[in-house]
Amino acid sequence: MNHQRRRALRAGGGLGLYALLVAAGLISPELAQAAQKRAGFDAHTLDAALSALGAGKPAASSDIELNVPDLNENGAAVRLGIVSRLPKTEQVAILIEKNPSPLAAIFTIPEGTLVDLQTEVKVSESCPIHVLVKASGRFYSVRKDVQVTIGGCG
Amino acid sequence: MTNPTRIRATVRDGITEVRARLSHVMETGMRKNAAGVLIPAHFITDLAVSHNDRVVLSAQFGPSVSANPYVVFKFRGGAPGERIRVTWTDNLGESRSDEVAIA
Structure with missing residues (x-):
């Protein structure tokens, strides 16, 4: 090496x-x-990931919906549903605040694709999940506290 | 050695819904095996879904995406019989591409 x-x-x-x-x-x-x-994926804290993505302090938005159960038995696969009603949504990122690598995924949304996504992520311990949306060149976010009984990274 | 992606695509009222279950370990690189040795990181880094050669969704993944990644999304357009292709690449350079017809 x-x-x-x-x-x-x-x-x-x-x-x-x-x-x-x-x-x-x-x-x-x-x-x-x-x-x-792959900027942001090597960050180990939420703030570092946000700044690597160029998001800084995103504005909270009620036009983004994050659907996830409050309590999840298995942190290895927590199902998320994401809907954004913000016009011209270009990008959707998922960040799990206390994971060793908080940035889980970045979805790029071309014209004609609806921001109505579902995916599954690992959640290492109970913590907030953040969804960051880039729309019309600006960043917005929504967060939801999620509890897991068995952590999903061990 | 990779396993096929399970894909289902259905069109309704001019909107196509794609459901894909990728087959991948999504190893974080932080877990140890029974002997206490770290299992090397092995995860999908890039995903692209295309409809008739037009990309309708692309994504970058980190190791926090669950094993056997699951993705559901919708796009405007699509007609029965047209092709939906799901392609992924992982951090070790493996890749796979699978195709299904819209139902």
Whole structure:
């Protein structure tokens, strides 16, 4: 394993770093692009994930619906239903506040696709689940506290 | 070795609903096996669903998505017999693509 490269990757994480690594020939441009495209997935806190997504402090919105049972026996598969009535919804992200990697998924919504989604996520311990919606270039969010009896990451 | 994605697509009143169950371990990289050795991360990173070669939903996944990921969504359009294709790629470079006709 190339330890120098690992350290370099861990130390930085900003856009400039990847450009530097490409210039130094340590990683290919394709790999750098892939890493940038996955912004937010390596964050270990909710705030870090939000800022990596460029969302900062999203506005709470009543036009987003997050349907999830309050109490879930099995944290390994918690079913979520997401509906957004915000016009021009482009992106929907799911964040589980106390998971080791809070950002679970980012859905990209093309024109003609309805924001009426269902999926299943792991919830490691009882905590809020956040849904972040990017609509007309702005970020909105909704949160719901979810309890799990058996954590879903162990 | 990958297993087929189970897909169901039905059109009603001009709106197609797609239900997909992907077959994947979605290993986080933080679990240990019985011998106490970490099980390496192995999870789907990218998903794309297309209707007649037009992408109707794409997604990036992290390891917090459940094993055998489940996705349901709707899009405007679609007619019986047209094709819905679900393609995924994981962090180890494996990928799979499956297709179904809209019912």
